Amino acid sequence: MICDKLKDAINAQINAEMYSSYLYLSMSSWFEKKSLKGCASWMKIQAQEELCHAMIFYNYLIERGGVVELDVIDKPKYDWNDVLDVFEHVYRHETHVTCLINDLMTCAIEEKDHASAAFLQWFVTEQVEEEAAAEEIIAKLKLIGSDTAGLFAINGELAARTFVMPLPLSGKI
Ligand code: FEO
Numbered sequence: 001m002i003c004d005k006l007k008d009a010i011n012a013q014i015n016a017e018m019y020s021s022y023l024y025l026s027m028s029s030w031f032e033k034k035s036l037k038g039c040a041s042w043m044k045i046q047a048q049e050e051l052c053h054a055m056i057f058y059n060y061l062i063e064r065g066g067v068v069e070l071d072v073i074d075k076p077k078y079d080w081n082d083v084l085d086v087f088e089h090v091y092r093h094e095t096h097v098t099c100l101i102n103d104l105m106t107c108a109i110e111e112k113d114h115a116s117a118a119f120l121q122w123f124v125t126e127q128v129e130e131e132a133a134a135e136e137i138i139a140k141l142k143l144i145g146s147d148t149a150g151l152f153a154i155n156g157e158l159a160a161r162t163f164v165m166p167l168p169l170s171g172k173i
Contacts (some may be wrong), residue, residue: 038159
């Protein structure tokens, strides 16, 4: 049985992951408006992944005998200055999520909940990838600057992303 402190923290994380999904879907719709279909597709897949992250926490909480308490999801931002502004927001948001995951890990360690610490390790690694992916796109966007051909090239590159079910969820939904 999971302790109340971790139960509450995981419920808050379910909400944070749902919000991430909402935010990235909002970014996807912004790209649709700009006719940047590749960026829109990349962001929609990102939104799907975040929903999976929420479900991984949801499944884990139930598995540990905790009560899931779903909360209101905040309204995400829906307009940005330019493509770079969007991806810089992604990076800032992911560093925030990394802090949340680190706080969860600290809580698990303090509560001597080794099962939760082992469970959370997947998210620690995932956050390294999430931040690196956003940083790489930002670096490319800074290189291409205001070059339209470069923007269409990166749009095509991002279109190639495919959805991969996160490992902790495979076979569970
Ligand atoms: Fe669920 Fe992008 O972290």
